[in-house]
Amino acid sequence: xxxxxxxxxxxxxxxxxxxxxxxxxxxxxxxxxxxxxxxxxxxxxxxxxxxxxxxxxxxxxxxxxxxxxxxxxxxxxxxxxxxxxxxxxxxxxxxxxxxxxxxxxxxxxxx
Amino acid sequence: xxxxxxxxxxxxxxxxxxxxxxxxxxxxxxxxxxxxxxxxxxxxxxxxxxxxxxxxxxxxxxxxxxxxxxxxxxxxxxxxxxxxxxxxxxxxxxxxxxxxxxxxxxxxxxxxx
Numbered sequence: 001x002x003x004x005x006x007x008x009x010x011x012x013x014x015x016x017x018x019x020x021x022x023x024x025x026x027x028x029x030x031x032x033x034x035x036x037x038x039x040x041x042x043x044x045x046x047x048x049x050x051x052x053x054x055x056x057x058x059x060x061x062x063x064x065x066x067x068x069x070x071x072x073x074x075x076x077x078x079x080x081x082x083x084x085x086x087x088x089x090x091x092x093x094x095x096x097x098x099x100x101x102x103x104x105x106x107x108x109x110x111x
Numbered sequence: 112x113x114x115x116x117x118x119x120x121x122x123x124x125x126x127x128x129x130x131x132x133x134x135x136x137x138x139x140x141x142x143x144x145x146x147x148x149x150x151x152x153x154x155x156x157x158x159x160x161x162x163x164x165x166x167x168x169x170x171x172x173x174x175x176x177x178x179x180x181x182x183x184x185x186x187x188x189x190x191x192x193x194x195x196x197x198x199x200x201x202x203x204x205x206x207x208x209x210x211x212x213x214x215x216x217x218x219x220x221x222x223x224x
Contacts, residue, residue: 043215043218044204044213045214045215046212046213098144099156101156
């Protein structure tokens, strides 16, 4: 079955330190992956998608098919990066396509 | 556009009561999704609609849950009877494509005592 796993529910780093939020997936086809973010008192929103190969707010994520991973990275974390992060996979099944989310990782960046 | 609008933002009810959550998607979006968010399970898809038709309701926990979309601008998620384990944040989201960017509402936080 297609699924997304985020092994860390909580992650805490200091400002200026590198941060990596882990995401692993299991999928038999060609995966489409996303990262969504929910800042405090804000709506859940798209952060980036692997197809775009872009850097958003200093974050990047590389799809590693060999390791079935899509880890989110930032070289220097900022306090405003504190948020809940969700990795998501386009789940294409016979019943129709939809996004399957991981359990989420709460990132706290300490001053 | 004000984005996806959900109501109520907070609901506290007693076990056994009926709960109705409401959602207005972004105009022009053909897909509407209902998700449930809990600490233990993260975001779980309950059901989604395409052009007002339910496509996949395999995530609906049990018969106590039902969802409708009578027109393109309104959807409801109903829980009857509610139970304490239903306490969660329920999100509605809409999109132009089934696997496109999801636009979420602010969520409805439900507490069942």
